[in-house]
Amino acid sequence: MPDAPAPPLTVAGVEVPADFDRWHPADILAFAVEHFSPEIAISFSGAEDVVLIDFASKLDLPYRIITLDTGRLHPETYQFIERVRDHYQADIEVFFPQPEAVQKLVREKGLFSFYLDGHEECCSVRKVEPVRRAMAGMRATVSGQRQDQSPATRGILPVVQEDPALTVGGAPVVKFNPLSFWSSQQVWQHILSHEVPYNPLHDRGFRSIGCEPCTKPTNAGQHEREGRWWWEEATKRECGLHLPVVEAE
Numbered sequence: 038m039p040d041a042p043a044p045p046l047t048v049a050g051v052e053v054p055a056d057f058d059r060w061h062p063a064d065i066l067a068f069a070v071e072h073f074s075p076e077i078a079i080s081f082s083g084a085e086d087v088v089l090i091d092f093a094s095k096l097d098l099p100y101r102i103i104t105l106d107t108g109r110l111h112p113e114t115y116q117f118i119e120r121v122r123d124h125y126q127a128d129i130e131v132f133f134p135q136p137e138a139v140q141k142l143v144r145e146k147g148l149f150s151f152y153l154d155g156h157e158e159c160c161s162v163r164k165v166e167p168v169r170r171a172m173a174g175m176r177a178t179v180s181g182q183r184q185d186q187s188p189a190t191r192g193i194l195p196v197v198q199e200d201p202a203l204t205v206g207g208a209p210v211v212k213f214n215p216l217s218f219w220s221s222q223q224v225w226q227h228i229l230s231h232e233v234p235y236n237p238l239h240d241r242g243f244r245s246i247g248c249e250p251c252t253k254p255t256n257a258g259q260h261e262r263e264g265r266w267w268w269e270e271a272t273k274r275e276c277g278l279h280l281p282v283v284e285a286e
Contacts, residue, residue, distance in 0.1 A: 062215035085181025109248035
């Protein structure tokens, strides 16, 4: 007998269609906003996230856009944020780390401790805590993560999940990854054909962009995430906002 169809997934009381992972990313995003608006936020930092903002700009429902100023971004990234704000007439909420926590870290360990003992502590102060604060009162978030960005940490990324890295009020936030199955080529086809703003650092070989001290251009043949935290093992190249999602052996 043929196998019975898999039961539909339910997240936060919302039933997700069984074929959800075959939907177009724009339709996945629309589903997310329709079911969780206004308590849903697009997490914005890179090219993929602006594709999501481009999709969301065509919806007539409220949602939030949140981004982080870690204090260590490239000048081009700040200019990029403003271009996106102007292009979409969007209300982009910028969150900052707690100054006392940054001062304590720098006072005790200096400005570049992550090169010696790993990036987790700095990212926890500059990224993870501000995002948790930004998500207060939210039920869902939307990320631009893709499976092929990093097979070492995102190899089986689902299009929707209860986020193991983020809880609000004791309940996990629902995380949508509409671009999970898209390739970099598909992302850039959309950006260029729809005149979506992008960070000019991409034109200088930066394929994945984070904080300035922790990001460098990649060479031909290198994977796009190899320019992030390049001094660490590939399985550790996540900041804590996105826990590694890999297939168990």
